[in-house]
Amino acid sequence: MELTVRGHQTFCYTGGKPFDAAKPTVVFVHGVLNDHSVWILQTRYFAHHGWNVLAPDLPGHCRSRGEPPRSVEEAADFVVALLDAAGLQKAALVGHSFGSLTAMEAAARAPEKVSQLAMVGTAYPMRVSAALLENSLNDPMKAIEMDNVFSHSMLAPPPSALGPGTWIYGASRALKKRVLASNKEVNVFHRGFVACDSYRGGEEAMARVQCPVLFVLGARDAMTPPKAAASLQAKARDGRTVVVQGGHQMMNEAPDEVLFALKDFLR
Template sequence: MSTPFFTDVGSPGQPVVVFLHGVGGGRHGWAPQQAHLSVLGWRSLAWDMPGYGASAMLTPYDFEHLAMAMWQMMDAAHIRQAVLVGHSMGAMVALQAWTQMPERITAMVLAASSPAFGNSDGDFQKQFLAQRLAPLEAGKTMGDIADKLIPSMAIPGGDAAKLHQAHQSMSAVPQDTYRAALHALVQFEQRAALPTITIPVLCLAAEHDRTAPPAVMERMTQKISGARYACLAGAGHLLHYEQPEAFNVELEKFLKDVKP
């Protein structure tokens, strides 16, 4: 397994945040957050998940091995412990990582996500896969998919300029990676892990998120002892792209309480 590529902002010795993007994302999508944290005295890593950007593909492509790749990245950066901040599928990687090496995670921010998707044999999962993969089967490009999917995931009538980076990231995802990530996604199941979490957690929802609705995130919060819940107004599923300043405010408030 080769080490994933990552952007490293900050200095050795500072407390560390690791940013984990979603299915259509990439390391560049966290640039506003990395810049903000650097001013606050935090070091941060933002990876290209295996198969994305400059990171090699992974086989098998499942959450167990994605979390292992994250540990490998942290080892390469000589980081023992970190706060994990995950968006959507990235938050699922964070939950998976908790089940492997909880002693290496000091806190987690789970944004616009859920503790389970289901299994590949469920009707909902089959319909989801068929719907998301249909454009590729019809010969469409990832850019074509981004044209339709990005606006549908954001708040209706939102600022298109703020979604430019999200569109660029999704357009650049290799088709094989996108297929593999979706197949992994529908098999994710970590509901049983929630009551075992003993570190500070922020579950961050978005008011207009139809992919991971606030009600789903509220239920997840209730199953994690001591977890905090916050909901960003005026944002959809792509909350850190749509409302980067508001996202940073919630992140900063949380990190103030967990900074060593």
């Protein structure tokens, strides 16, 4: 599905089902150097069980045009504009990593539009190591290899994610290289990491969120370890937490656990 958001073409994956404004909607927001495909299992489940699904490629990423967001705040403004472009009065937001901060900031800026907020693999502050920041700018291929090591806790996923025998590192490397190459003008890898590292409004944003909040955290997450979400958990008015047995890319490493947590929360 393609929508025009703030004057630019935006691609949204719908899980293989046509968009129906009469159904409840869940919006999935990806993280740095990812695209809509990281949510493949979760989006298809919801799309085939009574929900609209919108999983956009963020601006300037892959099939979406526009300027890649320079900050969490810019990305949040895009999400709010996406809801308007789709004609949605209200939707649930699910975000991973940078996308989790984006979804939270959107829920803080437009609380009347957000029914539920799920933050997957989140942390605040979401610091990025100096080595990753430097290499994402000057040696992106090296940074991709570093990010792969930090983001994964296993070599092959369970059968319900990418399919038996899939090599997680190779699949992730291919995705990141494809996303990086999709924008010839902006290094979306470095820009995304800078946006994560420089975000300072997390606790204030969570204090303004009015809907229920779910934290889905990975027990073996080296990028955003569970303890790094504590300041946001403390500010959530109606928060609950599920810890799954996976690393940062838990949508592939613990796909069923992530799906069940989202399903229980959004039902």
